[in-house]
Amino acid sequence: MANKTALVVSAHSADFVWRCGGAIALHEEKGYDVTVVCLSYGERGESAKLWKQEGMTLEKVKTERRKEAENAASALGVTDIQFFDLGDYPLELDTDAKYKLVDVIRKVQPAFMLSHSQYDPYNTDHMYATRIALECRMIAQAWGHNPGEKVLGAPQLYLFEPHQTEQMGWKPDTFLDITSVWDKKRAAIECMQGQEHLWDYYTNVAENRGNHFRRNSGGQAGGRPAKYAEGFQSVFPRTVDEL
Numbered sequence: 001m002a003n004k005t006a007l008v009v010s011a012h013s014a015d016f017v018w019r020c021g022g023a024i025a026l027h028e029e030k031g032y033d034v035t036v037v038c039l040s041y042g043e044r045g046e047s048a049k050l051w052k053q054e055g056m057t058l059e060k061v062k063t064e065r066r067k068e069a070e071n072a073a074s075a076l077g078v079t080d081i082q083f084f085d086l087g088d089y090p091l092e093l094d095t096d097a098k099y100k101l102v103d104v105i106r107k108v109q110p111a112f113m114l115s116h117s118q119y120d121p122y123n124t125d126h127m128y129a130t131r132i133a134l135e136c137r138m139i140a141q142a143w144g145h146n147p148g149e150k151v152l153g154a155p156q157l158y159l160f161e162p163h164q165t166e167q168m169g170w171k172p173d174t175f176l177d178i179t180s181v182w183d184k185k186r187a188a189i190e191c192m193q194g195q196e197h198l199w200d201y202y203t204n205v206a207e208n209r210g211n212h213f214r215r216n217s218g219g220q221a222g223g224r225p226a227k228y229a230e231g232f233q234s235v236f237p238r239t240v241d242e243l
């Protein structure tokens with residue numbers, strides 16, 4: 001039987017590392033094939049350190065960002081990383097680009113998807129990426145789109161943790177213990193040479209979410225001793241036979 005699969009839709013090429021690198025590494029270890037789509041390199045808006053170097057050009061920044069993302073992806077064990085190179089600040093997708101993402105979704109047939117918070121006034125590319133992920137998920141479910149292809153079921157869309165959490169209206173309902181793969185996530189984080197100022201920040205976030213994991217898994221009355229975790233907000237309800 002084919003492996004289970006998951007799909008990450010990342011607005012810029014480093015976002016998947018900070019926000020769901022643990023989830024990626026953990027599911028790869030569980031035998032999932034994880035595909036990451038980077039809609040842009042974040043070459044204009046998220047590469048300040050590179051732009052401060054002498055003689056920098058857009059092409060050089062993109063090449064550098066691609067290298068960093070590929071290194072991070074291999075540290076996490078990502079099965080497949082795809083760069084759509086659609087430009088950032090602002091990120092925009094025309095209909096053809098949306099169909100390209102729909103093709104990926106249908107091909108991957110993810111058991112679950114991951115993308116950004118639905119609101120982000122600091123970074124509209126992020127919330128736009130989620131809108132696109134939802135729109136393309138919907139198109140991938142439509143029997144009338146490229147009839148004859150396998151249509152998509154109903155994978156959960158998990159929204160990963162944004163920067164400046166409280167400003168985004170993001171509220172986690174799921175905590176994932178990533179302690180066993182923390183070393184991989186930290187190694188992936190350290191591939192992001194252009195954003196060194198975020199390395200310790202996202203280590204702190206993982207420790208704080210580890211605390212929430214411990215508290216919500218039973219606290220001192222038998223909770224799991226998770227040291228690092230990632231939080232997610234799910235968009236769709238779960239369908240269950242038992243609570």
Ligand SMILES: [Zn+2]
Nearest residue numbers: 011012015046
């Ligand atoms: Zn970003």
